[in-house]
Amino acid sequence: VRTDPTSVSLAARLSGLDVIALGDRMYELCESLFPICRSITGDGVRRTLDILGDVVPMERHEVPSGTAVFDWTIPPEWNIRDAYVADDRGERVIDFRRSNLHVVGYSAPVRRRMSLHELRPHLHTLPDRPHAVPYRTAYYDDSWGFCLAHDALEALPDGEYEVVIDASLADGSLSYGETVIAGRSAEEVLLTAHVCHPSLANDNLSGLALLAVLGQELARVDLRYTYRLLFIPGTIGSITWLARNEAHVGAVRHGIVVSGVGDVGAASYKRSRRGDAEIDRAACHVLGTSGDDHRILDFHPYGYDERQFCSPGFNLPVGRFGRSPHSEYPEYHTSADDLAFVGDEALVEAYDAALAVLDVLEHDRPYRNLSPCGEPQLGRRGLYPTTGGQAASDTVMAMLWTLAYSDGDTPLLEIAELADLDFARLDAAAADLVGGGLLAPQ
């Protein structure tokens, strides 16, 4: 009956995939990426893009320091080799080699001896979570610092310390990766994840891993939309991409920022600034009909790169998909966001939800009922049970809903919302009705 191969869902077309292998692939990517010290520029980003590029081919961009991008300027490139605070016996009491979180990102180089009293203003802790090391940055600011557990700070004796940050801030470039998977249409779905955080597993190695594996899979199938994947530093990266692609963004029909998809929290979706763009409705529909706990957040101008894509000069239909929203879980931006905090099952669930959202985008369209005057006789086409008097099946109901509202203007997703029926079910009904000559894509 189905004449259009693409009427089969992405999920079905990719279903040969072993689910366990899918989770393993994403989790192992997180493991490979975890030790690298990333920031908004530098070799850590490049090594990360190398690893991701082995999964999904990508074009590498290097934008020189000093380049103006809208209101911003690409900063000097930051690279770090070592950093520590050592006591008078030469023992490292704070050591970058144990965790890259111990150094404030973008710290200026320093090599001095100083008393604990002098050092103290440069030390960041979390008194409320005394075992955890916080994550802090000093972008666009000529300062330096260390992060450590509050317990460890309390245990430091007075005395002189050797303080070393062997880092460089120098002309270089900002790096990002870009993958384009061509579809039948030049209209694009933009999928992005930020690549600028050091050893934090959920934020955002989970997003990078999901995006890379998703890209790898999408490249295997025929697609309606062209998919553009960005692996970019947060804020300055998306602003840079927007500045370099200002003439191009009109092609972006839908977009999702993927972040924090590896924890056990419920799936969440943050609406685009438009609030009811098709991507917003698709994501809300998929989460709403999933039967699982989930959260829908209205747009607010804080968070990840949706801030930039949705800025009023662009106002792109880009939402954000994740699990626990940033800053709402205690592990957020601390050393507790480690590889034990994320899991392959959570990653697979998030992958499936993302794929279901893309399936809606791939298949949503208005249809026209070709027999709109009265109901068509489904029975003589073998689409209706012949013994009457009993309640209609879900399959019949999906056909009746599709016929009742397919006036050439109403997209299938809107019918799914009206019917409170899973989009996939209506999409299958539409395919059957197209096959039966009762419906035509508008």
Add this chain to the structure above:
Amino acid sequence: VRTDPTSVSLAARLSGLDVIALGDRMYELCESLFPICRSITGDGVRRTLDILGDVVPMERHEVPSGTAVFDWTIPPEWNIRDAYVADDRGERVIDFRRSNLHVVGYSAPVRRRMSLHELRPHLHTLPDRPHAVPYRTAYYDDSWGFCLAHDALEALPDGEYEVVIDASLADGSLSYGETVIAGRSAEEVLLTAHVCHPSLANDNLSGLALLAVLGQELARVDLRYTYRLLFIPGTIGSITWLARNEAHVGAVRHGIVVSGVGDVGAASYKRSRRGDAEIDRAACHVLGTSGDDHRILDFHPYGYDERQFCSPGFNLPVGRFGRSPHSEYPEYHTSADDLAFVGDEALVEAYDAALAVLDVLEHDRPYRNLSPCGEPQLGRRGLYPTTGGQAASDTVMAMLWTLAYSDGDTPLLEIAELADLDFARLDAAAADLVGGGLLAPQ
């Protein structure tokens, strides 16, 4: 004060009617119609229309078998004389003469001896309700069958049975009745009930009885709208009427499908596909201000003939009025939907609610406040209590609401919704204000 006799409500103009007699008349109609074996065609429908025609005059239509009506074709006419399954002693163990539900509607003729094993696939029961005989049909399908209580099936011994369905499927016609009660306007209110079910009292002898008596009463009074009553077979009947009246349906300004109005369940109204047509608002208002339990259902493409009237090629403003919605009560489409399941009180309550809805339609219109700058001085017209300082009466409030929103564009029903006041009260206030020279129909 009132200059327009039609400003008096239908309910008041018909109030000479004895309420007990009204309930008796509807219930007795159900009793007369109950024994007849109806289906979507055949002599049972004609006998039913004969009886209804004695109450309300109607034009009889006969549409020949084979006539194309949109996607459908009028089927051969089905008539049945007798049907039974008899055991080897000749005793009828299933007998059409006991209840016409025992034969699957539109069964092909059969006259054979067969084992219980051979017969079994042709026997329909309700294992969950073992005492009840289900109602089943086999329209547009060359098959036959019997329905019986599950208990009775269990009691049948193995052995040979004589199986007889003395029915004919032959060229003939589909019959329906149509009553037109002319009003001052050529715009129409369409009221329909289905005439195709055999011995089922609530579904839909109750609807036929209410519609016939309502038509009889409406013919006694001056009316704003022209009322068109259809007594038609479900699905194929409404499709046939639509196909034969395609050029005419533009005159249908409001419509109600009446079904299942005789049980003790709460009144219910299912919105038209438009969702907020005037008929939808009128019905919701009447049920909402009734003080009684009631249910409002959104449109969904399953149910009775509203499916056809609301199909996207017509999208008429036709809702459905009843008590317990079909398939939501256990007696639905079983032998338990008998004359004991319906009652005259329930019928009268439903009749009153339907009349109240029609009263809104008859009287809803925008008015213009002729003294719109500041409130007019109601006191010097005898419309306001002269001793001030106390709260306004309901009568005064109805006048104030009417004056405050009668800008020439806002229909009285919308003001009733804003005020959360009964439409009849606002209508009386409007009549008083017209009498006082403060208001004019727009």
Add this chain to the structure above:
Amino acid sequence: VRTDPTSVSLAARLSGLDVIALGDRMYELCESLFPICRSITGDGVRRTLDILGDVVPMERHEVPSGTAVFDWTIPPEWNIRDAYVADDRGERVIDFRRSNLHVVGYSAPVRRRMSLHELRPHLHTLPDRPHAVPYRTAYYDDSWGFCLAHDALEALPDGEYEVVIDASLADGSLSYGETVIAGRSAEEVLLTAHVCHPSLANDNLSGLALLAVLGQELARVDLRYTYRLLFIPGTIGSITWLARNEAHVGAVRHGIVVSGVGDVGAASYKRSRRGDAEIDRAACHVLGTSGDDHRILDFHPYGYDERQFCSPGFNLPVGRFGRSPHSEYPEYHTSADDLAFVGDEALVEAYDAALAVLDVLEHDRPYRNLSPCGEPQLGRRGLYPTTGGQAASDTVMAMLWTLAYSDGDTPLLEIAELADLDFARLDAAAADLVGGGLLAPQ
């Protein structure tokens, strides 16, 4: 940073004011006005306007009896010198000199001896509140009467009484006061309170006191809008003003009727007939973000002078602000609405809320984000904390919301509603952003 002095809130510009003194000033005004016998015309109104005029200068209007004002006519002027009912020993059992509530307002003069039986129909009591004297009026009606406590009525022995109302109903005028405080724009904010009630403290000496002191304060500062304050008799007064200013009302951009602001009930706002006028949104926002209990009432055509300003011929954006709505508190329109029923703290709270609403009106406007492509770099302008990784402060969030939605069309109040942030905070953020060159008033 701030270049526009008026970007500072009214509340801040008036903050030199001693709050205790503010409460004292309003309460003392109530005390001065309490003993005066006011009605819709007469010397009581003039004495009241004299006292209010000492606080805020006003133009006095006298509109002659017999003048036509829309559907109404200015009535004869009513003045009263004395009134009583005396028993056969000459003892005053009902005495106007004890409370002016004892006489029905606008009573015709009378001087007769009569039995209690004859007198009884002229006596008004509250059987449910037997200690309280009700407030009653007899406008536009040639009658007379007395009000008294039900207990007192019950104690009256049968017998003959001397009944005296030494009042006059004669050609004169209706008096009202009008204050105009010029702002930079000719567009107006209309603020009104009714001046026609006798010794009732909350209804509406509280409103008169608040309005007078508010006018006195507004006159001290530079204002965006022109403020027009009306001290007018209820109903006939606002109708008279509307009739005399019909060509002028187009200048009224916002308006508030102030009444009943001295009791301890929660603040309340009744929407204008438009429902979502800027004044409605401003008042709902201020009460909604106050953190205090409050009530929002939809428009209904009963209450105070908002009835007239919102009549369909004008439909002005005028809401009503108060505390407990009229007729919802047992003291309403009785002798229990006395000086003990109102308090200076309640008056100050109401004053502050009213000022906050005016502050929204004074400062609400759309802005344009001058750096709309991506977020501007707040950090290099000193507007963003330099150590990243932590949650944004309220101040930063207010800037981000303002930037995200300032597209030149969206007023700041709408952004406050979206953000669910206090308008004053967004207004301060907007001023900072204007100072930083990132935002411009549209």
